[in-house]
Amino acid sequence: DARVTQTPRDKVTEMGQEVTMRCQPILGHNTVFWYRQTMMQGLELLAYFRNRAPLDDSGMPKDRFSAEMPDATLATLKIQPSEPRDSAVYFCASGPSGRGYNEQFFGPGTRLTVL
Amino acid sequence: AQSVAQPEDQVNVAEGNPLTVKCTYSVSGNPYLFWYVQYPNRGLQFLLKYITGDNLVKGSYGFEAEFNKSQTSFHLKKPSALVSDSALYFCAVTLGGTGTYKYIFGTGTRLKVLA
Numbered sequence: 495d496a497r498v499t500q501t502p503r504d505k506v507t508e509m510g511q512e513v514t515m516r517c518q519p520i521l522g523h524n525t526v527f528w529y530r531q532t533m534m535q536g537l538e539l540l541a542y543f544r545n546r547a548p549l550d551d552s553g554m555p556k557d558r559f560s561a562e563m564p565d566a567t568l569a570t571l572k573i574q575p576s577e578p579r580d581s582a583v584y585f586c587a588s589g590p591s592g593r594g595y596n597e598q599f600f601g602p603g604t605r606l607t608v609l
Numbered sequence: 610a611q612s613v614a615q616p617e618d619q620v621n622v623a624e625g626n627p628l629t630v631k632c633t634y635s636v637s638g639n640p641y642l643f644w645y646v647q648y649p650n651r652g653l654q655f656l657l658k659y660i661t662g663d664n665l666v667k668g669s670y671g672f673e674a675e676f677n678k679s680q681t682s683f684h685l686k687k688p689s690a691l692v693s694d695s696a697l698y699f700c701a702v703t704l705g706g707t708g709t710y711k712y713i714f715g716t717g718t719r720l721k722v723l724a
Contacts, residue, residue: 498652527712536714536716536717537653537699537714537717539711539712542711550711585652585653587652587653594641594703594704595641595658595660595703597643597655597658598653598655598712599655600645600652600653600654601652602650602651602652603650603651603652
């Protein structure tokens with residue numbers, strides 16, 4: 495049963511520390527999305543990639559966030575330095591193609607708490 | 610600009626009764642519409658989608674949704690609710706084509722099924 499995996503599942507860190515979240519998309523999927531979910535803002539798209547190339551990262555605070563796909567099996571989201579307002583659940587999702595009619599497959603999320 | 614509205618933050622329904630979770634959309638073009646469900650501490654799971662054709666689409670766990678172009682709606686329904694259906698439900702829209710696309714998610718509706 496193919497699924498998206500994310501590590502770590504939970505992360506508690508102190509303000510100012512670097513945080514790296516990892517995602518392994520479903521094998522064969524060429525589209526990867528990063529979302530952030532909070533009670534106040536709901537689900538926000540941070541960035542998305544197709545064939546490892548970033549297509550849109552307009553939802554991401556550029557000064558502290560960065561997203562990459564070093565290879566087809568790994569997507570990373572980094573926050574440096576982290577701030578308490580970054581506390582949220584971060585989801586990675588992958589899709590089988592760059593077609594709007596394809597559903598996305600979500601990972602279980604990384605719950606980030608910045609103290 | 611594309612947008613999705615879920616007008617109800619929460620819907621309460623008695624077990625065994627029919628349920629409806631509302632969604633309306635605004636796009637310039639033909640939409641692809643989706644419903645996802647999120648259980649506590651989990652990622653979003655795909656329920657069903659409308660691409661084209663029959664306005665009534667059936668999905669997982671007995672859910673169905675009706676696409677209504679004139680009312681720009683895509684309400685999620687189930688004839689008989691179960692307590693286990695209690696979760697957070699998201700409607701989403703995207704456009705067709707082979708260019709870049711983004712899902713636009715609604716703010717979510719919390720469904721509570723009462724025993």
